[in-house]
Amino acid sequence: MVKREDLNHPQVSGNKWWKLKYNLEEAIGQGHDTLLTFGGPYSNHVYATAAAANENGLKGIGIIRGEETLPLNATLSFAKRQGMAVHYVSRERYRGKTDPRFVQGLRNRFGNFYLIPEGGTNGPAIKGCEEWARELGNTIGFDCLCLPVGTGGTMAGMVRVLTDKQVVGFSSLKGGGFLDQEVGQWAGDGPRNWRIETGYHFGGYGKAGRGLMDFILEFEKAHQVPLDPVYTGKMMFGVFDLIAKGAIGRGKRVLALHTGGLQGRAGFNF
């Protein structure tokens, strides 16, 4: 089974909608008129934040890793059309994005704003994903939930709520071992009913390759469900592989969570 959360909103789609939900509430409740966030030039999170800010009458500022390349790619030209102010910082400076001095520098330059971290993972984001998890648990019968993992925020929300299910995350990045600790911190003392597969990153974050692209095209042809090469494609490849190996499935109802991200497809040549 596939839960197509990519369809929940035309622009703020998939998990990003849930991760932004309570951040928007917080920002508006605290009287902010500006959201500021960080991301790479193809970031689903930047795309979603730009649309969410616009929809809620807030200003958006995107701090983008690296130099501007023209013509703007589809993600950033969309963000600009939504009214987001796009600023570039070198890869080196970008690495310091959580440094309080760097953030203070941004406040000096842009004035007051509500800060959402890269990838959007924070307390309010996990609260939103917990709510999503309750909705899934209450409306769909399944035993095992599979989902793609970037920062681990979405998975954290899932494992905190779906304690009576098996939850399997698929790391979209190389060296995803640290994600175990990340999700573990949020999961607290809850049952260890979850694990993160780290063997389906296809060379690293944002990397794909022919094998993955062919799988995505075949999957789409067979099931009429579009996938993206950064997250959902890798997850679905992993789900099929683990089922074939008998590592998941075996008489269990498997639910693959389509977390969205289809805007990112434009950055790949199929």
Ligand SMILES: *Cc1c(COP(=O)(O)O)cnc(C)c1O
């Ligand atoms: C951002 C994103 C993820 C990763 O979510 P995390 O909460 O950072 O783990 C997964 N899938 C899609 C489509 C995304 O855009």
